[in-house]
Amino acid sequence: MTYKLIALDMDGTLLNPNKEISEQNRLWIARAIESGVRVTLATGRPISDASAFAQDLQLDTPLVINNGSEVWSLPDKLLARHILDSHLVSRILTEVLPAYADQVNFWSHTVEGRVNKTNLPEDVHSLRWLQLGLSSKNIGLLQEIRSELETWNAFEISNSAVTNIELNAPGINKASGLREVCGILGIQMSEVIAVGDSLNDVPMIREAGLGVAMGNAQESVKAIADVVALTNAEDGVARIIEAHI
Known part of the structure; x- marks a missing residue:
């Protein structure tokens, strides 16, 4: 198979445990681009975080941001945006979280910026x-909350670590974002290599022509991947590009 696009998750995938791009990953990404293969980031991070890494790598392919809620073309062109229903957000903040007192924290990415308990406005609908995230060290408690939210049938539910839950609009995930990118580039998902480590990477790993789980990935991610790479501490991205590009 000739692959035309590589989609890389950031944390736990492209970035090493120090949150840096290793020299090997940088080298092989540059070689992929030189050979005519496009490279993009598919991340749960906001554009304000992802853009610096994309510019550092000199990526010119649209980026999948906030787990697919946005697609951006650098430096500052928004190509797609999908918003959560603020009424559902309000229900979580007023009905779900109070039941768990201080055991669960929340964070979010909004168009207006990051929001958490310290800067939550009175009018949620403003x-x-x-993307809305819930985090706790109590994994069992998170599973209880996830089970409840699943009954709402109102969210795309994933995580970027076992200690959180991430919520996006229904049907919005990294795969939907990548489909939008593929449409822009005029390629098929079968021509994509998708690499990640967490549940928010599962949709794109399933749909890509080659789905890759990192060696440090959650076990459920490894189970559905076509290939398991080395870890993010062992230049796993570089080795995948070397082997398949």
């Missing part, structure tokens, strides 16, 4: 919510 914000355009891109």
Whole structure:
């Protein structure tokens, strides 16, 4: 198979445990681009975080941001945006979280910026919510909350670590974002290599022509991947590009 696009998750995938791009990953990404293969980031981070890494790598392919809630072309062109229903956000903040007192924290990415307990406005509906996250060290408690939210049938539910839950609009995930990118580039998902480590990477790993789980990935991610790479501490991205590009 000739692959035309590589989609890389950031944390736990492209970035090493120090949150840096290793020299090997940088080298092989540059070689992929030189050979005519496009490279993009598919991340749960906001554009304000991702753009610096994309510019550092000199990527010119649209980026999948906030787990697919946005697609951006650098430096500052928004190509797609999908917003969470603010009424559902309000229900979580007023009905779900109070039941767990201080055991669960929340964070979010909105069009207006990052929001958490310290800067939550009185009018929740004044914000355009891109992604809502709930975090706790109590994994069992998170599973209980996830099970409840699943009954709402109102969210795309994933995580970027076992200690959180991430919520996006229904049907919005990294795969939907990548489909939008593929449409822009005029290629098929079968021509994509998708690499990630967490549940928010599962949709794109399933749909890509080659789905890759990092060696440090959650076990459920490894189980559905076509290939398991080395870890993010062992230049796993570089080795995948070397082997398949």
